[in-house]
Amino acid sequence: MTQLTRFGISMDTRLLEQFDALVARKGYVNRSEAIRDLIRNALVEDQWSRGDEEIVGTVTLVYDHHVRDLADKLTEHQHDHHDAIVSALHVHLDHDHCLEVVVVRGPAPRVKRLADELIGTKGVKHGKLVMTTTGRGIV
Template sequence: MGKTVRFGVSLDEKLLESFEQLIQQKSYMNRSEAIRDMIRASLVDEHCQAEDQEAVGTITLVYNHHVRDLSEKLTEHQHSHHDRIISSLHVHLDPHNCLEVLVLRGAVRDVKRIANELIGVKGVKHGKLVMTTSGEEL
């Protein structure tokens, strides 16, 4: 971590009040921590917009495992991307529904493409991709 630099910020009073409420809700120790966190989040979002950047993503899938051949199709997709999928977690939510979380690493375009393939498999009830960076540049 580099040298800490102090700087001033001017805010409208109502905006500052809202910011103070956010700080309290999220249990930040002080304004500086909250601002650092917001800057990092913005930098991560920007990083994940560049298709050629290296990223890490989690894909969360919810599906009914009784749907014909669905489990096999999802497993096939995962095996075809074994070089990008670095971990998986399978949870039985109830007698019919499963939750699967996959962790991927690769170029943003590849992670998005794989997520779209998996989420688009017929029978998947819900899916979501969350992307981030390895944190090296933060």
């Protein structure tokens, strides 16, 4: 069992009211759990910025599969970074559009470079990189 430490926080009443509304909207059982999540998020973002630890994430792409050679270019980028790709999911959204979700893992700079290459490929309508932690070192 982990050891808990209690501490106090002073803040403007209006800020606390806004925070309490956020806590309620997100379904937290109490402020403490919400604050723990905020702290974990800050630690994960710090982990990305240092670039010295392995991160995991997803690159989500939406594109028109009729664009000439686009699927081949995306596949080529993925093969160029095969050691950073864990898995890929391809979904047909409608007659023209596809969604591709690529699960990535590695040092943050390398993962960001791969995501930029995929998202920047001509014909990709929208793309987004979402990075998180492997969970090691985060309590």
